[in-house]
Amino acid sequence: MNRGVHLLAYADRFGGTIARLGDLLDGPLSDFSGVHVLPFFVPFDGDDAGFDPSDHATVDPRLGSWDDVRALAARGRDVTADLIVNHVSSSSVEFQDWLENGASSPHDGMFLTFDTVFGGKATEADVTAFYRPRPGLPFTAYRQADGRRRLVWTTFMESQVDIDVHHPAGEAYLRRTIRALADGGVRVVRVDAVGYAVKTPGTDSFMTDETLEFVRRLTGWCHDEGLEVLVEVHAHHTQQLAIAPLVDWVYDFALPPLLLHAFETARVDRLARWLDLRPHNAITVLDTHDGIGVIDAGPSGGRPGLIDEEEMAAVFAAAERATDGESGRASVVPAWASMPHQINATFAAVCGDDTTYLLARAVQLFLPGLPQIYYVGLLAGGNDVDLYRATGQGRDINRHRYEAQEIEEELRRPVVRALLALVRLRAVHPALDGEFTWERRGVQGLSLSWTHADARLRVEVDVAERVFVVSGRDADRSFEARGVEELAALDVDLSLRPVT
Numbered sequence: 001m002n003r004g005v006h007l008l009a010y011a012d013r014f015g016g017t018i019a020r021l022g023d024l025l026d027g028p029l030s031d032f033s034g035v036h037v038l039p040f041f042v043p044f045d046g047d048d049a050g051f052d053p054s055d056h057a058t059v060d061p062r063l064g065s066w067d068d069v070r071a072l073a074a075r076g077r078d079v080t081a082d083l084i085v086n087h088v089s090s091s092s093v094e095f096q097d098w099l100e101n102g103a104s105s106p107h108d109g110m111f112l113t114f115d116t117v118f119g120g121k122a123t124e125a126d127v128t129a130f131y132r133p134r135p136g137l138p139f140t141a142y143r144q145a146d147g148r149r150r151l152v153w154t155t156f157m158e159s160q161v162d163i164d165v166h167h168p169a170g171e172a173y174l175r176r177t178i179r180a181l182a183d184g185g186v187r188v189v190r191v192d193a194v195g196y197a198v199k200t201p202g203t204d205s206f207m208t209d210e211t212l213e214f215v216r217r218l219t220g221w222c223h224d225e226g227l228e229v230l231v232e233v234h235a236h237h238t239q240q241l242a243i244a245p246l247v248d249w250v251y252d253f254a255l256p257p258l259l260l261h262a263f264e265t266a267r268v269d270r271l272a273r274w275l276d277l278r279p280h281n282a283i284t285v286l287d288t289h290d291g292i293g294v295i296d297a298g299p300s301g302g303r304p305g306l307i308d309e310e311e312m313a314a315v316f317a318a319a320e321r322a323t324d325g326e327s328g329r330a331s332v333v334p335a336w337a338s339m340p341h342q343i344n345a346t347f348a349a350v351c352g353d354d355t356t357y358l359l360a361r362a363v364q365l366f367l368p369g370l371p372q373i374y375y376v377g378l379l380a381g382g383n384d385v386d387l388y389r390a391t392g393q394g395r396d397i398n399r400h401r402y403e404a405q406e407i408e409e410e411l412r413r414p415v416v417r418a419l420l421a422l423v424r425l426r427a428v429h430p431a432l433d434g435e436f437t438w439e440r441r442g443v444q445g446l447s448l449s450w451t452h453a454d455a456r457l458r459v460e461v462d463v464a465e466r467v468f469v470v471s472g473r474d475a476d477r478s479f480e481a482r483g484v485e486e487l488a489a490l491d492v493d494l495s496l497r498p499v500t
Contacts, residue, residue, distance in 0.1 A: 004033025005365065005423045006078065008288060009375035010049070011040055011063050013401045018064035020404075022072050028411055029378075031420070031427045034078030036190060036372065037069070038289055046089060047159045049289070049399065051082070051192065054089040057180035070185035080230065081186040085174060085218065086193040087160040090142075094173065095161055100145045110169035112162040114139060114151035117199045130199070131206040132335045133234075138162075155196045165197050165214055175221055182225035188249070189222055190230045191215075204301075207239045215246050230283060234293050234341060236300035237277070244279035252282040252369060253296035254306060257315055259286070259360050259463075260350065261297070261307050264318045266464035268446050270297075270306050275367075275438055282369035286360055287347040287377045291331070291395055292319075295341040312339065319343045322352045326383050330394035344394040348380040354415040354484045358422075359468040362459045365422045366448040368436050376400055378419065379410040418487035422470070430474050431457035 015021035039050025044060040046052040094107040140154040153162035164170045230249035258271040298312045299305035320328040330344035351357040388397040434452025444464035457472040471480040481487040
């Protein structure tokens, strides 16, 4: 559980194809023990960058085939793929057949309509109670072939039609998709947007008791096919703690905003509180394809957060200052919310300098759980403002398309080499077989340590001075690296210089 680091990447934006992504993992990124390949289904380049599949069981031939996915797994890596449970594309065979044939379609009942949820009766309060991570209401009008007008649930985009996960047709679709992923060599499924999948009148329909019950059922279906389950939920930290025992993995989405809060306030008290609470079956992240979550550390539904709303606003304001306003322009305010629920920017851009960035990565990589590094973050990439302006999609600011030559050049940068040294330490150092401990060092410092027999690995950080020291030893060698340059200079085979 404490070993290894996973990469999170789009095959088309980091390598070009699944096979070329595999070449990177066989070459300069060989210390990564697993890879989460972001949606590679048909089409991988739809309205929502693959999260709107029209065919969730087929690899887009422009990226490769299931044989290429199996080849990633055959090399001894854990392969993670997305199981998109809340919706499918409006261009899918299933939805188009339902529009054409209505009640005669074998897919009748698979899609949520206004009446499915409300039974034909709903008040203004019922409709506006639902939580939606976008502006506006979660419905789109569609006309069936017989002229009947239907109001279909579209929680995210008009082209992403919601599935009725309780209907036999919806369950059959999900089970077929799960089986296809398992047959294709996938070991872990990331359950995308599950927090929105169950609509329950009288609630905000986000991470309710009914949602948790569906997660239990879905996990059983996945386990039946030999798949581990990673649940993606941006929610109050207590909801992450509630769902962690039900699945194999959850995300530690509270970590990045708490680190940013620590940098802004020069205090580690809020971060330290989370270290006492966080589940250890967590995938630790700083950034993902969706941006940098902030709501995960904040208050919700009358429950206090790890930080309060004013402190959340300060984190957003600091990100705007660091990015010259870019993150503010690219981030989206959900319906009925007062601020965005995530920062659309790269983590490196928000940190502002390489040392602060590596300090944050060192904390991420030394915590229990399984670290995952996003491909843009791996290369300490800046904001792709040109792509964002071209598409109008705020999240594209953190979804740069890297060409092969560009990757080669970026891998030579000291900050990237230093990050790869941390990845290797996490992958091979014997101290990771042992016990984790941590302690506060005054108002502004933390020490994170792993100890096993004669082996020790430690990172000490100071969020006020923005400095870090990584040190370690095993049976016959020891090292100490202060800052980016010294960390980047560590010998690749870990035959490290002795401490002087």
